[in-house]
Amino acid sequence: MATIDRKATTLALAHALSAAERGLAVIPLSRTKLPTLRSPHRDDPDPTAPTCHGECGRFGHGVYDASTDPRRIRELFAAAPWATGYGIACGLRPHHLIGVDLDTKSGTDSSAALRELALRHLFTIPETVVVLTPSGGRHLWLSGPPDVVVPNSAGRLAPGIDIRGAGGYLVGPGSRTERGVYGTAPGTAQLTPAPCPPALLRLLLPPPRVAGRPALPPSADRHGQGLVQFVLAAHEGQRNTRLFWAACRAYENGIGPELAPALVDAAVRTGLTEREARSTVASAARMTA
Structure with missing residues (x-):
């Protein structure tokens, strides 16, 4: 259990509530800058089950827990009394x-x-x-x-x-x-x-797809192998970011569907769970669609 610094938590909550008043959705963070609450699905037996983004009603979905509702924000911090900071979700209304x-x-x-x-x-x-x-x-x-x-x-x-x-x-x-x-x-x-x-x-923004472009460019094999190696070289704290970046590049270049299994396998070898890796690749596919 993380050490609780009640003063730091109180200050973080106050800052988070102030940000929410400006329309910024927030979540509690730990001293490592990561969301404080662990996923309630981390022990689910089926790694291929659809990814939950909070539809279950429980906390622990990272940025998807972010809210501007003062009551919900207080509940999030009450569930994470070791929080010393807060994160501001990007891409949401009204500021996007x-x-x-x-x-x-x-x-x-x-x-x-x-x-x-x-x-x-x-x-x-x-x-x-x-x-x-x-x-x-x-x-x-x-x-x-x-x-x-x-x-x-x-x-x-x-x-x-x-x-x-x-x-x-x-x-x-x-x-x-x-x-x-x-x-x-x-x-x-x-x-x-x-x-x-x-x-x-x-x-x-990702470059627009060119009409009539072949699904697999001539450099697909070499380029795809480079993306896989990029994921394999990730250290702790970089794994998800590198996987997302590589998957975006793969989909932008028309080799996403073919390369996705190899990217997932590489991410799992670096320490991500298969469920996390598949979710990240799926996010990249949606972002570059």
Whole structure:
């Protein structure tokens, strides 16, 4: 059982309720930045059963538990008294939040990479909410169109730039983690997420399928093997993200159905359950449809 820091939990709940007042759906997080409540289906005997996203009425479905209802939020935190932070679900009404995560751990200057993209594609990042991470990174909050689904990605836009979209979440300001406390940059706390520039939004979406394109391009075998190896190289904390990224690329290139079993097998070998792996691949298929 995790050590309970009641002061940190109380502060996290207060920050989460404040975020909910602004229309942001939240869930409790642990010091490791992961959802605090374990899946109620983790011991289900049938790994091929349809994935539950909260239809069962119980807690423990990660970002699908996210809510703006104060009563439900208090119930979530009451069920997880060891929570020290909260996550903000992306892609939901009214903001349809998109998070641009500028990381510092990759050894690259992600802020410079974003500026280079902006110059190359002729867009500017508007004044918006900026959250500072304990490791020196930044989260930029942007608002997407209601009819567009932005997928999660890691390093696809540029090295060190991760995107949090539908099905993802951002660590909320005021959260306490193992590395420190998240906080808003001066002068941005009261801002609302600014609309994502159209040119940037186009970069965040999967490339459109070309009519008449063959199901298997000539490089499918080599490309598919590379995606499988990418999943096999995942360390703990990267497994689901790498699998989702690889599955998105496979479906974008028309080899998703053929490569899906190999990707699931690779993910299981890294430590994911077969059910988790199949669910992630299915999410990638829906996102890139």
